[in-house]
Amino acid sequence: MDFRLSFIEFAVEQRILRFGEFTTKAGRLSPYFFNAGLFDHGASLCRLCQFYVQAIKADGLAFDMLFGSAYKGIPLATGIALAFAGQGRDLPFAYNRKEAKDHGEGGLLVGAPLAGRVLIVDDVISAGTSVRESVDIIRAAGAEPAGVAVALDRMERGQDNRSAAQEIEANYGLPVIAVASLDHLLGFLQRHPEFAAHAAAVRAYRQHYGSSL
Numbered sequence: 001m002d003f004r005l006s007f008i009e010f011a012v013e014q015r016i017l018r019f020g021e022f023t024t025k026a027g028r029l030s031p032y033f034f035n036a037g038l039f040d041h042g043a044s045l046c047r048l049c050q051f052y053v054q055a056i057k058a059d060g061l062a063f064d065m066l067f068g069s070a071y072k073g074i075p076l077a078t079g080i081a082l083a084f085a086g087q088g089r090d091l092p093f094a095y096n097r098k099e100a101k102d103h104g105e106g107g108l109l110v111g112a113p114l115a116g117r118v119l120i121v122d123d124v125i126s127a128g129t130s131v132r133e134s135v136d137i138i139r140a141a142g143a144e145p146a147g148v149a150v151a152l153d154r155m156e157r158g159q160d161n162r163s164a165a166q167e168i169e170a171n172y173g174l175p176v177i178a179v180a181s182l183d184h185l186l187g188f189l190q191r192h193p194e195f196a197a198h199a200a201a202v203r204a205y206r207q208h209y210g211s212s213l
Contacts, residue, residue: 064117
């Protein structure tokens with residue numbers, strides 16, 4: 001099975017991906033909900049980060065280090081660095097604080113110095129605010145953002161007919177790597193007849209809110 005479909009199956013098994021009726025931050029009534037914050041055990045986080053590594057390697061993007069956006073990006077950057085290390089690549093990583101620390105090492109950044117091409121990691125892309133903040137932090141340090149890696153691309157319209165990922169690519173010139181997308185979610189649903197009712201709801205939601213580009 002393709003690793004992207006395996007990821008969707010894993011997320012459903014872990015109840016990270018659920019079906020029903022959920023209100024999104026944009027006020028849309030969604031037939032599914034993905035909450036990466038529920039990867040809250042060592043084994044599940046480890047498996048998630050292995051999926052990230054598969055997606056990043058499959059994309060072939062060149063980068064030198066990882067940056068995790070506070071807060072959900074922090075364990076992701078750590079876990080992905082560990083997963084890469086397990087495969088023989090030792091990557092530096094860093095993350096930011098929401099508020100600057102005025103004692104000890106101080107500052108907004110924790111971890112390795114930002115340098116070279118930096119891959120931003122997060123759970124999902126919504127309005128792009130987190131990405132903009134990360135890009136500003138990386139460039140202010142004299143490094144260059146290389147791209148953004150997320151777990152799930154919902155492929156929904158953002159401010160116009162483009163998806164949030166397409167807006168990031170257009171506004172910042174950064175590629176977005178997703179472990180899986182709404183296409184893979186629908187592929188999973190089609191393979192499992194027991195989810196037939198949910199499949200119809202997800203297709204209808206995509207037709208109404210999905211990117212047209």
